Amino acid sequence: xxxxxxVCLGVQEPVRGWYVVSFGSWKHGATQPNPEFTLFPTDxxxxxxxxxxxxGYSGRLHRWxxxxxxxxxHCGNGTVAEDCATAIPNGGxxxxxxxxxxxxxxxxxxxxxxxxxxxxxxxLGELGKFSTLSSQRFASTTCTATGxxxxxxxxxxxxxxxxxxxxxxxxxxSLVSVGPAGEATLVLP
Numbered sequence: 001x002x003x004x005x006x007v008c009l010g011v012q013e014p015v016r017g018w019y020v021v022s023f024g025s026w027k028h029g030a031t032q033p034n035p036e037f038t039l040f041p042t043d044x045x046x047x048x049x050x051x052x053x054x055x056g057y058s059g060r061l062h063r064w065x066x067x068x069x070x071x072x073x074h075c076g077n078g079t080v081a082e083d084c085a086t087a088i089p090n091g092g093x094x095x096x097x098x099x100x101x102x103x104x105x106x107x108x109x110x111x112x113x114x115x116x117x118x119x120x121x122x123x124l125g126e127l128g129k130f131s132t133l134s135s136q137r138f139a140s141t142t143c144t145a146t147g148x149x150x151x152x153x154x155x156x157x158x159x160x161x162x163x164x165x166x167x168x169x170x171x172x173x174s175l176v177s178v179g180p181a182g183e184a185t186l187v188l189p
Contacts, residue, residue: 016123016133016141018044018113020095039095044113056143057115059090062122062165066110066130075127077173081165085114085124117143120167121188123150127163139183147188154178164188 020039041047062085064075075084088094095111112132116122123141125132133141137160139151147167152160158178166172166189176184 016135016138017115017125019131020044020111020113022095022109022111037096038093040093041091044094056117058118058120060116061088061094061113062086062116062124063088063095064112064114064124064127064132066112066127066132075124075163075171075173077171079171081169081171084163084171085122085165087116088113116165117148119143119146121148122165123148124163124165126161128161144187149185149187152176152178152184152186153182154184156180156182160184162186 062081064085081087094113110130112124114122114124114133121143123133123138125134126137129137131137137153139153142149148164150162152162154160156178157180160176160178162174162176164172164174172188174186174188176186178184
C-alpha cells in the first residue's frame with residue numbers, strides 16, 4: 001500500500017496547513033502495485049476544524065500538490081482555482097492514492113492541505129517552496145470578513161510571491177516587497 005507521512009505546520013491556532021508526503025509501494029516480489037490507500041480526516045493532527053467558523057474556517061480544505069508539470073500554468077494569477085487545487089468538502093476523504101506505474105514505483109509526492117476561510121478564501125502560500133505556509137514566513141494569518149490578512153517576514157527588500165484562492169473561484173498571486181524592518185502586510189482582496 002502507498003505510504004503517507006503526515007506533517008502539520010505548527011500547533012498554534014490558527015493552523016495554516018497540513019503536509020502529507022506519499023510514496024508508492026510494491027509488495028515484495030509482486031508485479032502489480034499495492035491496492036489503493038485512502039487518507040481520512042481523522043488521520044491528521046492537529047484535528048481538522050469540524051464546525052463552521054471554528055477559528056474562522058469553513059470546514060473545507062483545498063489540496064495542492066507540490067511540483068509537477070504545468071505548475072505555473074495551473075496556478076497563475078487569474079486562473080481557475082479548481083485547476084490549481086482540489087476542493088475537499090467538510091468530512092470528505094482527503095486523498096486516495098494508488099501506487100504509481102512501474103517507471104517510478106517509489107516516487108514521492110507532497111500534498112499541501114490548506115483550510116478555507118468561512119469567507120471562501122484559501123491561503124496556499126509560497127508555491128515555490130516545500131513549506132508553502134511556513135510560520136517563519138507567515139508570522140500571522142487571519143481570515144477577515146471579506147478575505148485574508150497576513151504579516152509576511154523576510155529580508156529587507158525581499159520579494160515574496162503569495163498565492164491564494166479567492167471566494168470567486170480564481171487564483172490570486174500577489175508579489176509582496178518586504179520592508180526595511182523585515183515585515184510586510186498583505187490584505188486580500
